[in-house]
Amino acid sequence: MIIDGSEGSLKKFLSDLPPVDQVGAEARAAMLSTRSIKTTSKAWAIDMAISMVDLTTLEGADSFGKVKALCAKAVRPDPTDLTVPSVGAICVYNDMVKIARTELDAIGGKDIPVAAVATAFPSGRASRAVKELDTQDAINAGANEIDMVIDRGAFLSGRLGEVFEEIKIIKELCGDKAHLKVILETGELVTYDNVRKASYLAMLAGADFIKTSTGKVAPAATAPVVLVMLEAVRDYFALTGTKIGVKPAGGIRTTKDAIKQLVLVNETAGPDWLNPSLFRIGASALLNDLLMQRMKLRTGHYASANYVTMD
């Protein structure tokens, strides 16, 4: 064991982590964003990115109809082209889990997991009891993945044991029924050092995935933040032999953005992570752009948004 479970040992471990070289991380992320990915590599990257999309709708105005439509799109993103892969998962609020699961099962999307955002998403401002109930409710409804938020207030004021404990409890609730993704909300963590610390904290507490953001706070999944998190999972793998997934979410809207993320993954964590079980992209608008770029590659001419669905 890296830590013995006490808050003291956790704090010691996290404060002993080397600090992030801010300028270096930003320069490295910027350099990797200039990679040019074309033709067959681009076609491969687009399909990989589509299979990694966590197709998301997290609006107050979400309805059953909208979730059902999203499910149809998840299974068959482009009905005119059967070679397009299905997406990685559907990501919805708790109360939409049941309808999403039923719909997916009914239309041939049994393999597509439903992720629920739990623990008083997006702020995480609720009592422990409410967060536990929230999670249990999602699991009961059939969620295959739980996207929980960490208590940023507690993290920033140094109550790391509390954050750790909370993730552990939620992980126990998930058991073997659901994967646990832990949202760090990097936009509120302020520094890269905090991002690194929170990444390790989440992994030590039992996260299967670490996720950048809720999508409700800007900045969200910036390239340097994703780089720092990918380095964390790479080093954690070297340390423990366990592979933890990464999910950037928020602000990834174009195919170019998505391909930049894939380059970051390949060059940081390595090709093993180029897999929907270890890397996901939380997005809603991105999928249409990926589909349009795919059409462009297939037909040779620029595509129009008139030929993809309005979500």
Add this chain to the structure above:
Amino acid sequence: MSRIDVNKTYKLFIGGAFPRSESGRVYEIKGANKKFIANPSLASRKDLRDAVVAAKSAHPGWANATAFNRGQILYRIAEIMEGRSEQFVDEICALEGVTNKVAKSQVEAAIDTWVWYSGWCDKLSSVTGSLNQVSGPFYNFTSPESLGVVAIFAESKPSLLGVVRTLAPVLAGGNSAVLIASENYPLPAITLSEALATSDVPSGVVNILTGKSAELAPWVGSHMEIDGVDVAGLSKKQEEELKLVGADNLKRIFRFNLDNHPERILSFMEQKTVWHPIGI
């Protein structure tokens, strides 16, 4: 001591900004006297793609602005051009080799064209729309709506007027435009873009590219996001080729013989008919 020349870098106009071509290419423009004038950007298909993206995202705002407001903005373009008329005259003289007087009358005609089309904006639906008689208890009315993104291949001469008389009607109808300036006479179009950038025309409503029409035409033709094309500056053969690939998304492709005419506006509009039950 003589002063060192401060020459202008002629760039593209995309989404309200003035970028160089992403390809980094430029080409040489010579004046009527065969002397070097400038190195404008040689736009690539990716510049075209970027311009279409900018035009597409600017379209809803422009189309939904009140017709009266669009008219005001078109008139404002005329005002701004008036203040820059000397620069236009100089460029036309250098490029076309015409006298100052001829160039001046072309600039005036161009400015008047904006004024002419600005007046049409809020009158189109009254003049060309209709209240239709139908055999049922319905109000049935028809009014014109903009198409979307229109690409324009500007004529080469007259270099400024050729740009304005193709661009103004497209804007008047509420479309956003991607204008490909004439290959040999592009400077007035670029200077016009500087006037547009300061005329309250929202960013992305007009995008201006310089370069070779022959290189860009097939990409314009096949681009599914472009809804209409004015082929004034293309040869008959290029026009035929563009029509072949443009059939895929039913592009409206026109070449106009008319001078200023509302038909130029309406060609890039669609008539929408609405049925509404009487008494509700």
